[in-house]
Amino acid sequence: MNRVVKVALPPAVLFVLVIAAWHYVVMGFGIKAFLVPKPSGVLQAAVENCSELLTAIGLTAGAALCGFVSSLLIGSLTACVFSQSRMIRSSCYPYAIFLQTVPIVAVAPIIVVWFGAGFHSIVLVSFMISLFPIVTNVTAGMLAVDPDLLDLFRLYRGTRWQVLWKLRLPHSVPFLVAGARTSSGMAVVGAIVGEFFAGNLAERHGLGYMILQGTQFSTAKLFAAVIASTLLGIAIFGASTLIGSSVLSRWSDPKGSGHSGG
């Protein structure tokens, strides 16, 4: 309990101080509400637009999760293929890096042109941005298998499939967890960027579109949406870290904690 207080207290105090500073700076300098709203104004906007905000959080969370989960599946599958052939790896890897370095904000409009606006395009943008860390991490994990373990499988005539399924894939799980941690945060960013371009559909929309709207109509609402996106990112990152570490407790390396005797 004491430890929880020690960990939680400093950031909580800082949080209160920042909110207070924010409030008094806005009051003291007489900053207009359309530039920087007061914290109470943001809270008020959040409460007033409660149902819209919750729907938006739900939609964005849904898109981010769809993008994240499909990047886990497709990314691991791609890594499996990469692990099987040096030629495939060396010919595809530069394009995987290209995919990562091209700005997602520039690609999103192209996706909308090709696939139209809507949920599926948002998921696609989220998927594209969260794919790369999974592919690189899992590929690295599959290739980092101890040569002695590969010899063991050769000795007992393990097939290529058995080596992949019973050795490379389980061995890459800690790497997948590390990649998923990075990807989960990026998936939320991808979903919001996707909504900037593809989220203007019907009356139900996500946080990205709400942020766009806020820039034109209400700064307090904009702030509320931005804070909600941050909280969503933290929640998804936290959940994937938690799931990851519980999975990892199975996988820890026996050599690391090794000791001889008895």
Added chain:
Amino acid sequence: MPQDLCVNAIGVEMRFASGQLGVRDANLAVSHGELISMVGPSGCGKSTLLRMIAGLMLPTGGELKVSVATSPFPLGEGGRRPGEGRQAIDVAREFSTRHQRSAREKTKTPLVPHPSPLPGGEGIATGDPRVAFVFQDSNLLPWRSVFDNIRLPLELRGVSFAEQQVAVNNSLQLVGLKPDDAVKRPRMLSGGMRMRVSLARALVTHPELLLLDEPFAALDDLLRQQLNEELLRIWTEQRWTGIFVTHNVSEAVFLSQRVLVMSNSPGTLVADIAVPFEHPRNVELRSTLEFAKLTGEVSRCLREAAQ
């Protein structure tokens, strides 16, 4: 090749892709049921020779014949590669590699002599069903329980789960592990226990030829002596053919019927010293004068070989 030889190496040579010679003109004849040791200075090529015998590496010269029967575990109906392993149990199989070198072999680096980790490759006998290998590191899969680690060779071969269970339990008992150890994960075990699991995994296939590559090198002396005795007890019960690589002279003399001494770079076998002690041997043997004399002689050979 005489009928009673399990391993017969004539002028075996291993030249790495770098041009460096790992093993040169190695001559070795091991009879069925014999337990021999190979000692030599570090890096002399004894592990390389052992890997060639296991079929994990292909000699670049000379002749290497390994004669073992096929696996006693027939493949199940749903098993892969039908037909294989169904030959009569005592039909001896021979594989021979004479001056063969695949194109792929030429591009290999000395550190990872077989970057293609998968079975296959022209002329390489990638593991005969009745050859088992114990690695220096216990080499267990950390995400599997002890039970699942030991059954791995049978699982890869498509043996039914019921048969696996029987075989694993026998193997556990053989190496002195308790049934409750079966559910533990490798990281919960001490170094000595992990080595026992590794040994159990090798024995679970009922190997006819057991190759041990410095298995107890990382253990303290007391534990090493204890496991030496256990290994000898298992060998006395089962009488497989064993090749034990070590750099510990007393271990080599205690375990084996012959000690082969390998010289330094490039490795070749320089001495073949018979160990006349009767079996079963026990720990008392280590304190006898004859034992001291023999270890002294082997040590002298080893010193000469290292120069």
